[in-house]
Amino acid sequence: MRRIWVEGDERVDRTGVGTRSLFGETMRFSLRDDAIPLLTTKRVYWKTALRELLWFLTGDTNIRPLVAQGVRIWTDWPLEKYRRETGEAISAEDFEARVIADEAFAAQWGDLGPVYGHQWVNWPRYEPAGEGLFRRAAQGHNQIAALVEGLRNNPGSRRHIFTGWNVADLDRMALPPCHMTYQFHVRSDGGLSCLLFQRSCDLGLGFAFNVFEAALLTRMIAQQCDLTAHELVWTGGDVHLYLNHQELVEQQLSRVPEGAPKLRILRRPDSIFDYKFEDFTVESYAPQAHIPAPVAV
Known part of the structure; x- marks a missing residue:
């Protein structure tokens, strides 16, 4: 330092x-x-x-289970995105409360994308789908x-x-x-x-x-x-x-x-x-x- x-x-x-x-x-x-x-x-x-x-x-990438345990270290990123895209000047506390209370809201706004855990335990694989095509494997x-x-x-x-x-x-x-x-x-x-x-x-x-x-x-x-x-x-x-x-x-x-x-x-x-x-x-x-x-x- x-x-x-x-x-x-x-x-x-x-x-x-x-x-x-x-x-x-x-x-x-x-x-x-x-x-x-x-x-x-x-x-x-x-x-x-x-x-x-x-x-x-x-492998979870949604902040909902973290927020439910009082862990707020990932809230800033989805909160900033929500404010930017909706124009709503919501507080972090109110945003987290909605994430916990509303599963659909959490699914839409609480997800961080395919961050750490997703890559660690569910790195995308692709399998043949015929005719030279491939599809993403379920696991x-x-x-x-x-x-x-x-x-x-x-x-x-x-x-x-x-x-x-x-x-x-x-x-x-x-x-x-x-x-x-x-x-x-x-x-x-x-x-x-x-x-x-x-x-x-x-x-x-x-x-x-x-x-x-x-x-x-x-x-x-x-x-x-x-x-x-x-x-x-x-x-x-x-x-x-x-x-x-x-x-x-x-x-x-x-x-x-x-x-x-x-x-x-x-x-x-x-x-x-x-x-x-x-x-x-x-x-x-x-x-x-x-x-x-x-x-x-």
């Missing part, structure tokens, strides 16, 4: 807010002994991040299921990869995937490591969720494959701070990290898709105060 704020290249970005950024940065986090990368210099709402990851694994390719199967049966492979970057679907997504490609590696001692490539990283806000969820997913996959979590390697393409996050940056840089949070998985379900919110707990996490900052849409 300090390097970006002091040395970063100041650039105009898609949102119009402006950023300072560095390109091609890497960090490594040990996952041994239940370690989990959670920032301690500000509060990270890890329960919200957990709910988001479990939502990804369902797409489940990259997560294939990953688990591959790790179990061929741990030495260098092809343990899944991605959300489906070029054909990008223009239909509310937001193209930022944390886009994951690769897994099994050590000779049974340790499982994950390398996440993130094309675009909002270091002030999004990163804390992204790195926690990647580590969490690695822990879940390790459990399902009778492996032990070893390391998360995070690589960012455009790693940036928004210019309107000065207060967040200054406050966070003035704080001293402390503590060593642990993530415990309390149950081993039958599959990677059967985990529940109550299967996880975080211990020894005593963060400093939350630092609010605006989201650039």
Whole structure:
């Protein structure tokens, strides 16, 4: 954060807010002994991040189940679209209330397009329809299921990869995937490591969720494959701070990290898709105060 704020290249970005950024940065986090990368210099709402990851694994792309759980991190995109297309100056609270109360309204305005979860577990497949034509198959390719199967049966492979970057679907997504490609590696001692490539990283806000969820997913996959979590390697393409996050940056840089949070998985379900919110707990996490900052849409 300090390097970006002091040395970063100041650039105009898609949102119009402006950023300072560095390109091609890497960090490594040990996952041994239940370690989990959670920032301690500000509060990270890890329960919200957990709910988001479990939502990804369902393949759902509508904000309705998230909003029903009090998770509002995806509301801004469909809300902005609704306001733009209808001209109605509705509040976020009223929009979310309508999404929860009205299934038809949610179907029309709450969907984000084929974002993360859809690509993870239902990547489009096409099958012959005769006369040289093809039709979309009823069930797409489940990259997560294939990953688990591959790790179990061929741990030495260098092809343990899944991605959300489906070029054909990008223009239909509310937001193209930022944390886009994951690769897994099994050590000779049974340790499982994950390398996440993130094309675009909002270091002030999004990163804390992204790195926690990647580590969490690695822990879940390790459990399902009778492996032990070893390391998360995070690589960012455009790693940036928004210019309107000065207060967040200054406050966070003035704080001293402390503590060593642990993530415990309390149950081993039958599959990677059967985990529940109550299967996880975080211990020894005593963060400093939350630092609010605006989201650039």
